[in-house]
Amino acid sequence: MITTENLTKRFGDNVAVDRLTLQIAEGKVFGFLGPNGAGKTTTVRMLTSLIAPTNGRATILGYEVGKDDQNIRRNVGILTETPGMYDRLTAERNLSIYAQLYEVRDVAGQVEKYLRMLGLWERRHDAVGTFSKGMRQKLAIARSLLHEPRVVFLDEPTSGLDPEAAKLVRDFIAELKGEGRTIFICTHNLDEADRLCDRVAVFKTQLRVVDTPQGLRKQMYGRQVVFHLAETAVGWETAVANLPFIKRTQTVDNKLILSLDDPETHNPDIIRLLVNQGAAIQFVGELRHSLEDVYLQLVQER
């Protein structure tokens, strides 16, 4: 469980995070989206007790940032934006150092568990300096989980990974969610957020919106149906626009795009009208907006 209340961070005159108020329920995957410089990393650093908020408050699992910092650090895992490793030491040594610092009881057991889980067991005796970027990222994810934290912060977990490695990491995150952990992901990958997250926030210094990915799409565009016509004629769009249940119309090439709340009920009426007007309907389909469309619109506003 994560809550923030008017959480604010200023660096000199520059406001990086402005009055962020959020609630994230236990066991959920929360996507934190925003452009470069939006303040995502700064937010994560505040929530993991690495830097202190200028104003406002936040609690993680009931522990208050700034008051119970040690307890927060014990119960939270973090994959930092640039996950540094000790390059001269082996993968195994790197993890066991962290397991000790995280006060893990069965150091060897936990290290082995996560090395195996992330497919690095065979390379455990190799110096991390010899690892590829993807392997390093996987090792860093393993490091953030050694102490079985109930809340995990992942700052751009798949950035810089090839599609295969990225998928592996995504599947892994889905698995973590299955274990009931609360996961907070900062990402630029909207497709990823769409697939993984229960809820997403669009954030640019201030919170723009929070909703489920589906909810966001609906909130922005309602539902839209597209009619592919052999050709368009003047007057058809207006005729359709006059129907009482149509909210918005738009013609693009030979496509008529209509916004309405209940296409299941009203599509037959629209089809009848268009056919009566002499239109040749080739296809009818629902227009699915990607989360990316929603995001770009929100980020570009203001």
Next chain:
Amino acid sequence: MDKIKTIVFKEWAEVFKNRLVLFTVIFLPLIMVALPLGTLAAMGNWNDELSQTSNDVPDEFFGELCEGLSEMDCAQVYMLDLFTLMLMILPVTIPVTIAAYSIVGEKTSHSLEPLLATPITTGELVMGKTIAAVIPAIAATWLSFAIYLVGARLMVTDTIFAYLVDPLWLIAIFVDSPLLTLMSVAIALMVSSRVSDPRVAEQLSAVVVLPLIMLIVGQSVGFILIDQTIIMILGVVVGVLDVVLLYFSVKVFQRETILTRWK
């Protein structure tokens, strides 16, 4: 406690894989010991041929230093004093090198942030890094001194040897040196927070050596004669500086400062 231990062993595992650090910790002490012993051996051979070696000793010190000694013996005592003083360069340079590489290395590899996200206190972290730099430095200094003593014992007379194990030098090696080590670490910690190249950190921190070099040069040109008072004063001054510097280096070592200002 366990976390401090983890940090210390981590530092050693990392930093001793660096050639430059290894060189400083192993070869520098070897050179510092080989020099005086080699000179002693050479002096032994000259012994009878040249007895005007005492020209090396600045005239000012003649009375003070060499009361009741032959000219030759006096030259040896003078030379041994100089080399023992030079041995004190070790507790300054070794920790500076270790601390500079450990901190700047951590900075450039971006490993400080995940480290600071763990439930280690900044105090434990500073302590771990300090101990990791202090122990090898003190060990190398004492070991070098021990080898130096054993070697000298075999080559010099009892009278001269007594000058080597004079309280003056015992204080210098067993009190002043550890204090100097602490001072170097504190300075290296602070300098390292400001720079991003370990070599620069090392060079900047190496200014700690300057007062020592001044003492060495001072003695060799006859400007001052190192005696117990000077060594005691040195110990007190460095001790006080240690407290002040460690206070400031712990202040510099704050999670937020490290993450937002250490570039």
